[in-house]
Amino acid sequence: MTTTDTGTRRGKAAAGSEYHAKDGLLLEVEDLYVEFHTADGIARAINGVNFDLYEGQTLAILGESGSGKSVTAQAIMGILDVPPAVIPKGQIRYCGEDLLTMQAEKRRKTRGPEISMVFQDALSSLNPVFPVGWQIAEMFRVHRGMNRSDSLERAIKLMQRVQIPGAKERVKAYPHQFSGGMRQRIMIAMAIALDPAVLIADEPTTALDVTVQAQIMALLQELQEERQMGLILITHDLGVVADVADKIAVMYAGRIVERADVYDLYRQPAHPYTKGLLESIPRLDQKGQQLAAIGGLPPNLMRIPEGCAFNPRCKYAQDVCREDRPALRLVAPGRESACHFAEEVLNG
Ligand code: SF4
Numbered sequence: 001m002t003t004t005d006t007g008t009r010r011g012k013a014a015a016g017s018e019y020h021a022k023d024g025l026l027l028e029v030e031d032l033y034v035e036f037h038t039a040d041g042i043a044r045a046i047n048g049v050n051f052d053l054y055e056g057q058t059l060a061i062l063g064e065s066g067s068g069k070s071v072t073a074q075a076i077m078g079i080l081d082v083p084p085a086v087i088p089k090g091q092i093r094y095c096g097e098d099l100l101t102m103q104a105e106k107r108r109k110t111r112g113p114e115i116s117m118v119f120q121d122a123l124s125s126l127n128p129v130f131p132v133g134w135q136i137a138e139m140f141r142v143h144r145g146m147n148r149s150d151s152l153e154r155a156i157k158l159m160q161r162v163q164i165p166g167a168k169e170r171v172k173a174y175p176h177q178f179s180g181g182m183r184q185r186i187m188i189a190m191a192i193a194l195d196p197a198v199l200i201a202d203e204p205t206t207a208l209d210v211t212v213q214a215q216i217m218a219l220l221q222e223l224q225e226e227r228q229m230g231l232i233l234i235t236h237d238l239g240v241v242a243d244v245a246d247k248i249a250v251m252y253a254g255r256i257v258e259r260a261d262v263y264d265l266y267r268q269p270a271h272p273y274t275k276g277l278l279e280s281i282p283r284l285d286q287k288g289q290q291l292a293a294i295g296g297l298p299p300n301l302m303r304i305p306e307g308c309a310f311n312p313r314c315k316y317a318q319d320v321c322r323e324d325r326p327a328l329r330l331v332a333p334g335r336e337s338a339c340h341f342a343e344e345v346l347n348g
Contacts, residue, residue, distance in 0.1 A: 017197070019095035019114060026198050026230040027053040027076065027115075032090030034071050034254075036301075037083060043301040045071045047254040049090075050328075053198065053230040058221070060233040060245035060262070062277065066298045068254035069234045073200045076232075077117050078107055094198070112143055116196035118220075120203040122183035126175040132186045133159065133171030139193040158189040162219060181212035185219065192223055199224070202234040217244050238277060242266055250274045253299050253309035256328055259336040270337035270346040272314045308340070316341050 034046035046068045053059055061069040074080045076092055078099060092099045094114060099107055119125045127135060136158055137151035146154065152171065159167035162185040164178075175183055184204060191199060201220060205213035221244045224231040233241050241248070241262075248265050250258040250273065258271040269275040276294035296313035305311055311321040320340055331342040339345060 017114065019097070019197070021055055021095050021197065024055040025052060026055055026095065028091070028093040029072070029076070030091045030093070032072070032075060032092065033088050034068075034075055034080065035086045035088060037086055041302040044304060045254050045301055046075065047304075049251075049254070049256055051249055051256065051259070053232060055197070055230055056225070056228040057247070058224060058231040058233060058245045060235060060238075060241040060248045061251060062235055062238055062241070062248055062274075063251035064236055064277075064294075064298050066301065067251040069251050070202055071254075072251070073117065073202050073232065073234050076198075076200060077111060077115060079111075079117075112139065112196065113194040114196055115198040115200070116191040116194065118184070118187050118191045118199065118201040118204045120206050122180065122187045123175060125187060126183065128175055131172045131174055132178070133173075136186070136190050136193060139190060143194055154193075155189075158193055159186070161223075162186070162189045164189075179212075180208050181216065184208065184212075184216055188216075188219065188223070192227070192229075195227065196229065198230045198232070200232045200234065203236070204233075205240055206236075213240055217241070220244065238266070250277070253304050254301065255309070255338065256336075257310070257338045259328070261334055264335060268346060270331050270335050270342045271339045272316050272341075272345055273310050275345060276313075308338075316345065 029049055029051050032046055032049045036043040036045055049068070049072055051059065061072060063069045071080070075087065076099070087100060090100070094110060099110065126132065133152055133155045136155035137148070140146040140151035140154050141148070156167050156171050159171060164170060164182055164185055175186070178186065204220065205216050208216065217240060220231065223229070233245060235241050238248070245262045248260060248262050249256045250271065252273050258265065258269065258274045260270065265274060266278070269278055273294070280293050294313060299305055299309055307322045307324055308314070308317070308326055311317045314321065318340070324340070326338045326340050328336050328338040331337045331346060335346070
């Protein structure tokens with residue numbers, strides 16, 4: 001068991017937590033569907049997603065904008081606006097308990113101490129009119145009942161832990177007085193303040209330059225290892241997560257279309273969409289090769305194509321792809337793909 005700045009943490013469950021992660025299994029997302037009911041029609045954002053997350057595991061969820069990855073994260077956190085969002089089907093179990101049928105107050109209490117989230121845009125997520133130290137300290141005041149000076153002391157320790165230089169002096173500074181990278185560190189400090197078992201980071205480095213991106217990912221990895229959190233990284237950029245993730249789930253039109261260990265997927269994708277994503281990022285091992293963007297656009301979620309949703313953009317598509325929706329299936333040891341021709345893609 002590891003001792004951290006914020007208290008003693010887990011062998012199996014968070015200190016003081018009523019939840020217990022049996023065999024290290026923290027999160028089970030099962031057959032999850034999310035729709036948005038709008039005046040124009042029903043957008044089917046998530047269409048039967050399944051995955052598990054264990055203590056100490058990092059799962060990257062990869063996909064273009066509109067693939068459903070952020071909606072999945074919001075559903076887990078319980079921060080979807082309902083309505084227009086509707087969850088017609090599925091379970092999200094945290095330590096065996098279904099968050100979707102949990103009493104509202106009990107669920108609210110999971111946000112922060114059990115499951116926490118780092119958002120993409122630190123500037124709009126932080127309150128501009130309060131000093132950052134005050135905002136971090138508030139987590140301890142509200143959730144742990146700490147007094148002002150103890151909570152501020154904790155905030156300084158956390159700022160030091162996320163490597164903010166001069167934390168003691170800068171605890172009274174305002175969000176706009178920090179760089180983008182430093183603000184993201186403050187967001188991370190707030191997200192881990194209550195020592196959550198699950199941390200979800202939604203595009204945590206999108207607005208940052210490449211060097212700072214790498215530093216933030218390294219920090220997340222360090223914290224994840226130190227606290228044995230289950231970490232979910234939501235990203236559109238495989239290059240950013242390749243060094244950090246254990247497993248990758250690739251999403252397209254609200255479904256997982258490929259799932260594999262990061263190394264296997266990076267080396268040899270088993271789905272044409274993943275292959276396209278990989279061909280569109282620069283790789284050190286393929287210098288001099290031209291980058292190719294995936295042609296076409298992600299589908300309108302109100303009119304997802306029949307059969308395989310990727311078929312209008314897929315260079316491997318055959319008639320069967322326009323008729324039968326391929327299920328996610330095992331295509332090689334540890335490799336799952338939702339493609340009728342996964343074996344050809346894998347070996348081609
Ligand atoms: Fe392409 Fe067909 Fe595979 Fe879909 S099922 S990814 S359209 S080859």
